[in-house]
Amino acid sequence: MDQIRFLIVRFSSIGDIVLTTPVVRMLKQQVKGAEIHYLTKKRFSSLVEHNPYVHKVHVFDGDLKQTISDLKEAEFDYVIDLHKNLRSARVKSSLGRVSFSFNKLNWKKWIYVQLKIKKMPDKHIVDRYLETTSLFDVKNDEKGLDYFPDPEYKLDFSLEKTHEEGYVVAVLGANHATKQIPEEKMVSWLNEFGKPVVLVGGPDESTLAELLKEKLAVPVQNACGKVSLDGSALLIKNAKVILTPDTGMMHIAAAYKKPIVSVWGNTTPQLGMYPYMPQNSDRFYMAEVRGLKCRPCSKIGYEKCPKRHFNCMLQQDDKIIVSQLNYYWNLNE
Template sequence: MNPKVRVLIIRFSSIGDIVLTTPVIRCVKQQLNEGNNEVHLITKEQFKPIVKTNPYLDEVIYIEKKVSEVAEKLQNEGYDYIFDLHNNLRSAQVKRLIGTLAFTFKKHNIEKWLYVNFKINLMPKKHIVDRYMDTTKAFGIENDNKGLDYFIPKDEFLDKSSLSEPFSKQYVAIAIGGQHVGKVMPATKIIEICNALPLPVILLGGPEDYETGKLIEQGSDHEVKNTCGELSLNESASLVNQAEVVISHDTGLMHIAAAFKKPVISIWGATVPEFGMYPYMPGKGSKIIEPKDYRDRPYSKLGDRKWYKPPFKGMEKIDVNEVKQAVEEALDLTKTTEPGA
């Protein structure tokens, strides 16, 4: 048998990006050196809930802010190879410290800049998961096409049966947050969507989304429950896992929903699916919805406001009827594929 190989995978942030690395983690663990390996990951401490129970990781190294916090450990681990899935100054520091052979993900920042500023699309027609997988090509590792992974610890799983009715039964989950304003629909638009849906709605998001969630809950004529800021990430993931359909902006919960093979109705604004970060192998009935007749897209690389441009208004052009129809079609498809249907 070949001697054991030890590798380090680098991805520091964010929620969605780390979830998108899980096919690489799984395939490396199962295929590299015929499985005779140790796979380590370095990431930020704040993302521990995402990776701490991943069975394909032998060890996770966490940092608060600086690589120097774990420099000695990194130098003493004896890594044979590095897969850099972040490609930034911090990951370059890790590679310099360890000094072993590294395979680095290409970000295509020039192509993104051209697309944002001149609407010239030279982006590879390839999902970012497959671009991550390209770093492993030299080892003959292949994508197993099983999609994304997300593992919720048993003691952190929130069963929907603990919720009050009607939310303890069937519901649509809406992830109302987003890292940047250009990715997020206004509350008035989400209220319209809630009112149009055939099932009760659970709103998901962080503490920063609480007030918006409260506004939506109080402003809707529909059965809506605001959980923003009240749940841990894994509790929110639990409710995503039990939802009939998930509506989400371009954000972390969208990728978690895809990991659970849920029908994902993804709403796009300042960013575009062509950047390669659309839902990866989600459930049947998933659909991408974008603003109609809005020329300035992509508005920015991350969805943030640009001082030299007018504010992004594309989210106001999301068609509520299109969202409603997509949800209804996904629900119908779910019914026809249920066992015994």
């Protein structure tokens, strides 16, 4: 059987890499003889190391010249660029192979953010990623995202008896403050919801998690900074419902087909990176404050609200969010 060797390029970050997994799976399953290689930054390599559809992970650790030299030895047939920046362009030009890149729609994003004129297509970024495979007649299997933890990983985090009958994961981590759920909102929603909580995030969220733990009137366990990414993923996998801002953890939850209440601040789902569950679109709710003239103020985020009011989060409808949490919790009863 003739082998077709693909290199998929996506350097970062957690959510963006998880969003590329349908391309990996479908190429492997639908293209006869496909051998999938993946190029990413070292700090994110664990996200693809245990993916059964990936033959080999190539790591970029700061020395692009050496990385390219190593890649040349693999003699790829095709390069699929799902990052599309100067670094990935250099990889493509240096390898000299037939390559495909997705359209980042940067001009349309700029118009949407700066002028608030929506020219973005009603198409999820995963479906735009998949356009790079059209030459190979790949069809969307609609199985959604994948997340494969290390099969040897053992979760070193014991659930208390209060959590044994179920819990909600509240995700604290977001790269920018204007994406994060405000402390007072998180406390209000979770207290009203009244179910056991596991707080998930990185070491940077540990202090916030302890503050929330003091203010919450429900059973709370803090996993922030206490478990690895795989540990957070497994806590999400075993939860009844996920409460999260626009984060990488939201996409991991979608990979596990978990019920999700996603809360949107300065970014919007219309940018095309909302939970991707084509066969389970009823399992996520996107809470956003519609009609704000200042939103979206960025396609990424800021350290503080440029308008100083943060209405995109502070004016969220408390009753609807708690109602959705209850609805998804009861789906599992």
